[in-house]
Amino acid sequence: MKAPQAATLAGLIDSVGSPVCVGLDPVFERIPREVTGSDPAERFKSFSNGVLEAVRGVVPAVKFQSACYERFGWRGVRALEESMARARELGLAVILDAKRGDIGISAEHYAAAASNAGAHFVTVNGYLGSSGILPFLERGLGVFVLVRTSNPDSSRVQSQILQSGGTVSHILARLVEELGRGFSGGDLSDVGAVVGATQSAEGQELRTLMPDQIFLIPGFGSQGGSARDILPMRRKGHPPARAGVLATASRSVLYPPDSGSDWKQNIRDAARRFADEVRAVLQ
């Protein structure tokens, strides 16, 4: 099997019917009062595990923002590892959003760490070229390479026009597509791309450059992206599991408006609304 992680993800999307992902970007100040713990990292773990139990069966995948946990030093990293293991136990696809970007043996180390922690996919920065990406694939992980990010100032680098035509982000898109051929199941590839929801205007062109890629699309909810932004990026004529998109929302699901119900139920409801919304636009 040449794209084991893409196949796992497609299977999970199939079972819930919507290609969405909940981002775990916990921020200390916003964790519900009911969640306790002996130190900040323990509280993070309790909250993360509660979120995982809440979204299980509603969404196929979760994305851990490594920075939120690393902020608390090694105790935070321990909490991250334990929650990633729990996500895997619960049958969720696990994306480690660490945006790692080193080469050679250092990239191998990062890949080993992510793999040992239970990740299926890792987000990776491709500015250093293929030697920053291949070690993850050679470990059997899937990757999402940063191609076009959602922050407004990303254009300063990513939208510069090349002499040969296209933009800097297209260099990355071509690299992703090329590497992806070696890790493709004849349909979707284990080499995916990060494309921000707010970059929807460029989505169609990026899809042409990367036909077999899964686009990890952050920026929904709080960051202003809407489900409709997926449309130009999807692979047309495919069912949700093969549409090559994975829409990601973090804050809008983790911290929904208080509905009076249990905090986990509240998060489960918010995850369901997000999944339904994305399912609806893809039909």
Add this chain to the structure above:
Amino acid sequence: MKAPQAATLAGLIDSVGSPVCVGLDPVFERIPREVTGSDPAERFKSFSNGVLEAVRGVVPAVKFQSACYERFGWRGVRALEESMARARELGLAVILDAKRGDIGISAEHYAAAASNAGAHFVTVNGYLGSSGILPFLERGLGVFVLVRTSNPDSSRVQSQILQSGGTVSHILARLVEELGRGFSGGDLSDVGAVVGATQSAEGQELRTLMPDQIFLIPGFGSQGGSARDILPMRRKGHPPARAGVLATASRSVLYPPDSGSDWKQNIRDAARRFADEVRAVLQ
């Protein structure tokens, strides 16, 4: 003071007379037999602390390759944090080579983690633009932004020619220079650049684009760079502490040929040879 970290580094370079840095990229298989520990991470810490004691007073700075430690999960991160604290105690400038590259609050988290661990500088990936770099500076850290890396396949991205002239790496160089103006002590800036020793042919042009930047230059020793490669990159007419270069060697210092002496003395001798070599070419 607008460039506190550059000033600290310059002071330390002044006191030893050579702008060099020893990279701590420990690999389990190559740690001397004499170094023991209850688990791999503990052995890493013992080795790292031994290296720090050996190079103290011989070199002004050390660079920790985060990946080597992260490979061992949270225990590795704990060892990294403890060794970084030790480096700071010993009066060394501490560079965390983590190549972090995220934006907004995630970048703030990474900055907080690096700062809490005792880093003076962090290596950062600028593909996402200034919002991936500024949070580190706002925390009071110095940064080295990846501009031109030493791996051969980096040209695939970094050497592409722009319609407006110059290469992709020049976009990053200009961004670094611009951001650097706000964090400059009127001489050197807290916003530095990573430029591989093997990219010496482009060094002079990059120096023109980044006059006030410290270039962190990895790739000496095992990776084939020689002290002479620094010459086109240095700020001409300045003493070593203000020459804007920091030459980095890792494996050639950490694992020198066995001379029969104590392993720490052996590393100290290798660090001294490296420092002498760089001092000599700058004179």
